[in-house]
Amino acid sequence: MNIDNFRRSNALQARLHQIVPGGAHTFAKGADQYPEQMAPVLLRGRGARVWDVDGNEFVEYGMGMRSVTLGHGYEPVVEAVRAVLADGLSFSRPTELELAAAEDFLTLVPGADMVKFCKNASDATSTAIRVARAATGRELVAYCRDQPYFSSQDWFVGTMPINTGVPKAVRELARSFSYNDLDSLRLVLDENRGAVACVVMEAATGMTEPLPGFLAGVRALCDEHGVVLVFDETITGFRWSAGGAQAVYGVVPDLSTWGKAIGNGFPIAALAGRREFMELGGLTTDKPRVFLLSSTHGAETVSLAAFRAVVRAYAETDPVGAMERQGRALADGINAVMSDAGIADHLSVIGRPSCLVFRTADAEGNPSQPMRTLFLQEILRRGVLGQSYVVSAAHTNADIDQTIDAAHGAVPAYVKALETGRPEDLFTGRSVAPAHRLHSAPRQISAGPP
Structure with missing residues (x-):
């Protein structure tokens, strides 16, 4: 899978910036939280999957800012x-x-x-x-x-x-x-x-x-x-x-x-x-x-x-048990991939199984927004949408397997960025940034023509 078409999403995002401050109604949903020109505008969801206006399908994590534990359209x-x-x-x-x-x-x-x-x-x-x-x-x-x-x-x-x-x-x-x-x-x-x-x-x-x-x-x-x-x-x-x-x-x-x-x-x-x-x-x-x-x-x-x-x-039913079970499988799978690649100190999944996040670090082991940007880019291209790995009870084994595969696919770019120290060379545009910051990023997302 290689998703590279975000044209309609980008057009709608530009319009959103004209009429909605920040281009979203929640800070964490802002386009600045995703690689530039790769912030999907969503159309619908079912279970743990969502579809955007360009027809792309994603496994979604952190669904509804962690509010959707039973799945979309339950x-x-x-x-x-x-x-x-x-x-x-x-x-x-x-x-x-x-x-x-x-x-x-x-x-x-x-x-x-x-x-x-x-x-x-x-x-x-x-x-x-x-x-x-x-x-x-x-x-x-x-x-x-x-x-x-x-x-x-x-x-x-x-x-x-x-x-x-x-x-x-x-x-x-x-x-x-x-x-x-x-x-x-x-x-x-x-x-x-x-x-x-x-x-x-x-x-x-x-x-x-x-x-x-x-x-x-x-x-x-x-x-x-x-x-x-x-x-x-x-x-x-x-x-x-x-x-x-x-x-x-x-x-x-x-x-x-x-x-x-x-x-x-x-x-x-x-x-x-x-x-x-x-x-x-x-x-x-x-x-x-x-x-x-x-x-x-x-x-x-x-x-x-x-x-x-x-x-x-x-x-x-047992939604908490399902989240803990699937979260544990996800963390174990991705951490094994990173360990096999020799980069477990730089990219890892941590946290309670029902509330996982991924930690991205540079060559010195310091938390890195550019490395986060690169990882987000690579998993987005492989059909995984999420600023975290917070699961729901609706995530299936197939969803978990696809997510592990997407992380595996991100390894070559991540390794190269660690070697060169320049993850920016592997993505276009600005890095993602903390949502609650005082100043906007130096490079603003284009609002397009009035």
Whole structure:
């Protein structure tokens, strides 16, 4: 396979740049994340495969920014959506479906007494911080600096390189600590004693498991300092387990935030937690009320129906087991290819089997965006689309085999680039770049004629 036709995709991408800032509605979907002139514009998907507007077919990874765990067009979810679609999506009062979905959710998540649905986990996480501030009367947020993204709202954007427009006063309310380093968190809490409202973190990441005792230590420090513990389960929820990472590691937060996989691509997220915190946004509290999540589309019926179908799929089948099995086969296969080629120190697949990434390094062993660009180019040409190797339960043995073959096909170019030290000679145009950077790449993607 040698895919080299992206003509219609490139034309549509040029038009997107004229009318959509960045040419995409999500930073990670930007054309700057792919080799120049090789960013497919997609048309449809089925299972773990997608087709672009030029007719190219790809095995896709990281599907829907890791939100599609059951596969594109998963029929039980689609059927559940069809069943409610004709009866209306949005009403002036709650529906019975809202109660059923909430009950489904609370059967899965340990320690959660209440839940409120919304459209994205960014809002849920920011609301968790507001609740924590209200409950404690404090303003500072301690967040894990080793975990790349928590929210699109100011409290977190202010900590990023691309923080233009965030007031200085907001930026000064955040403190960071290191994952798997209890002393770094202890230092933050001691230096800001009585001022930290909450600790916000992922219980684990795809690349890093918690050391023994770390999460329990975080829980104990939060209790000692009267700090609210917030677990961001946006990625880990329904990928580590249906009950999230907290169910796997046995440490229960005060609040947790959810998104991505809980709707298999449909727009639904959630804030869940202990009643004493969640009810601050309710109607039965004697305390000043917190403005909790409130939006026009927060509980539209289609996404709630999709969520309930996902819950049934996880109860009746084993999507997590499938992801772990296929991810392990993928990592083992590609790492064996790289070991046989003598470049395992420069190109490897790492992480939890259900949440894999590939590491690209230059001749000195340093992480390299140009080498990443080259590898992406070579696997794209061989029908594999993905900024990661994050699998879904829909990835078949044939999909895994094709992906391993594509990585094998990329070896000669990668070896040559290591030998010459000039991967740029093997691809045309700019290198890929971090999505959340302050300045655009020196070479912009052409927007075409007006």
